[in-house]
Amino acid sequence: MSAYIWGYPLVRMERVARDYTTVPSPKPDTSYRAPLNQIGWATSLATPDAHDMPTSNNDTFYMSAVVKLDEPYILTVPDTNDRYYVVNVFDMYQELEHYIGRRTTGTQAGRYAIVPPGWKGELPAGVKRLDVSTDKIWLWGRLRIAQGEAVEPVLALQKQFELVPLSAFGKSGAAIKSAAPLKPLPSVQGDEFGFFTELGAAVQDNPIRETDKALFGQFARIGLTEKGFDPSKLNPQVRAGMARGLADAPAVAVASLASTASKRNGWDWVTGLDSFGYNYSLRAVVAGPYLGGNGEHEAMYPIRYTDAKGEVLNGKHRYSIHFDSAPPVGAFWSVTMYNAGDKMLVANEINRYKVGTDTQGLYKAADGSFTIPIQHQKPSGADAANWLPAPEGDFYVILRMYQPSDAVLSDQWKLPQLNRVD
Template sequence: MSVLRTLAAFSLAASSIIATAPFTAAQSTDEDELLNLPTSAENIAAGLEADAYASGLLAYVWGYPLVRMERVARTYSDVPDPKPATSYRAPVNRIGWATSLATPDAKDMPTANNDTLYLSAVVDLGKEPYILHVPDTADRYYVVDVFDMWQNLEHYIGRRTTGTEAGDFALVPPGWEGALPAGITRLDVQTDKVWLWGRLRVSQGEPMEPLMKLQQGFTLRPLSQRDNKDFVAAPETLPKMPDTAGDPLGFYKQLAFALKSNAVPPQDAALFGQFARFGLTEQGFDDSKLTQPQRDALIRALKDGPKVAVSALSSAGTERNGWSWVRGLDDFGYMYPLRTLVAGPYLGGQGEKEAMYPLRSTDSKGEQLDGSKKYVIRFGKAPPVDAFWSLTVYNAADKMLIENPIQRYKLGADTQGLKVNADGSFEVPLQASKPDGDNAANWLPAPAGPFYIILRLYQPKDEVLSGNYDLPQIDPFQ
């Protein structure tokens, strides 16, 4: 029997029930659309399509971080040969370090900073905990974030939270009940894989050799090999994710694949149960029973999902003096659109106490920042932070750093030759061409086309967190 014939039969049966059921005045209300809606085949088909769209859209916004993290786990453990100095890729269960600051050629990470050397490690905890040892960094800023596979930032290890003395930290998977040796800090995580994402401060112009030696002091070993200094994790390749080429519903197949090794969080069980109506369950994604309108609705949901994520900048963000930023990047709660946005173009973002990331794409007139114009950024004083700050420009299209003739990819607390006035104020020319005048030393190069900027504030002080610090204005000029 065809789907439409089945719907017609259902409609006829429903109509007969309605015809014999009592109908009271209390039920007869012009405002209640459901009470007056015929159970026709047409309405049922439209309802299935609408339900597929709504459920599919929610599934994308909820599930994208898991898919993204599983993709990243495979990408960041696929080490190129030769490995670029800006790359932090490493095999599974090994630490990878960048040995050079990011440049426009570094394409792994959108919105990469030009302040720190990145660390990355994809850790499989399926057999036992792993021990991360960190060396004494002598108060040098560093942080290692522990992300689960849902892009939840579960733990910070670093200057702000655990200090900069040497230490050992155990990454403990769900359900592990063993004992840890004395002196090891236990960090329980919610998934059997985690992603370690670290940053090590580099001041402009300082030699890299001592930093590379410091990097070697960060080690990662399974608990059973904790004291084996010669241990090197055996090669491990993660199972391939489903190929989505040419498959407009491929995302749902990848989500179903990711759920095989990442249990639905208990607090999301009821939400996940709704997705069975379009074929997504713990057993996988079965699209064999979908009508064409349902398929079309799911495809449309996947196109609109990214827009819902981007809208989180408005619904979850704060705007002040033209700058936008969001709080709670280490505690998303039920803000699924925000979690998806961060997992995408802002992967690895941290909570506001560790770092704040005010973002701006418009000038003081509300117009898009564009390299065809010239701007000046006026700081009343340097941002108040306990670590350091920087201002970075990115192409609007690909979210990458800007190539420029002086190879300056950011301006910050360590910029050599930065001209600051006697009262602590300073101005930053923001334009594509080299400026003239007294503030030329403060030039921050911009691209030829649309761009945006991020003001990074590492370990911001209370003046920033409370909103009492006046973020700088960006004014166009000729």
């Protein structure tokens, strides 16, 4: 079980590296997939039909690039004129190693070299060096697009983000070879220990982090070493225990979220997404349905599964959230609705998947307060302006706060309660 929780993010990232570099044809507007070593952009906001990533936001265009670092790669970013964007640099353990974007590097044009382990050489002048700890990395980006905003200028801005190998940088007209696809992960059809077979392949391609070597050394008892996974010498008792561990480990990891998260007025409040340390359970949970989440200074994602009385949210009831004031953020905020079953956005008659900074016609009182009705059926009267449509069954909501202020992080600004009103 310990090996599963430790290794799940690595296996998940290796799977994602292959999934996100397999480009469908035709490519949906909401897809950010691209061939290896190339940038892919979504050109429309996520919808209920966009199944690539659970819990997608409805605030930004997503960007993805899986990069195999045979040499440094240089990312050129344009001047976004204060438009919010962030590009996260993840290693293959789903550790967030660097931020590029509005909060950390500003929104002026810039160049950043993603440098693989052990590389020695000179970089061009004006290029900032970003060292990473694995030979493959995932660039995961977000670019703000407001509801009702003209999309063409934003699409033009996307095209100014460029990614090239150092060997081609600054060489006008240089031909950049298309990278060969990543080799497939081993086939695990009919393999009762398929996860460990994949993990064994992954550790051969990714160095064990220094801080993890003592823990990883214990996994030799189950046949997992830096040379791969070999179950041939395991006795029946160990094999049976491993099978039980594999069956239980996902639930154990999810259950650990309760001990990792704090509660703020009924909301699950989780920090540390860019500094997991030894919290392997949190890293495993985030690598699943919350893959690519930002650290708390970039964005906060309080999640709400229950009402003020602790009962699971369900579309057969009506709810509301009252804000005394809008969340104090440096960028923008939103409350987004998700189906509990598949963690996807909820289809509805007005095609509204969130309420937030850019909700057109959002009604606020003279003192700046406002209420968001949450229910399946469209409310009547003034409540319709702020309505967040819910599904018929169980659901949850996420309050996203991009560049949250110190007041948010310190709990000086209080999260609003979610009340059942019927």
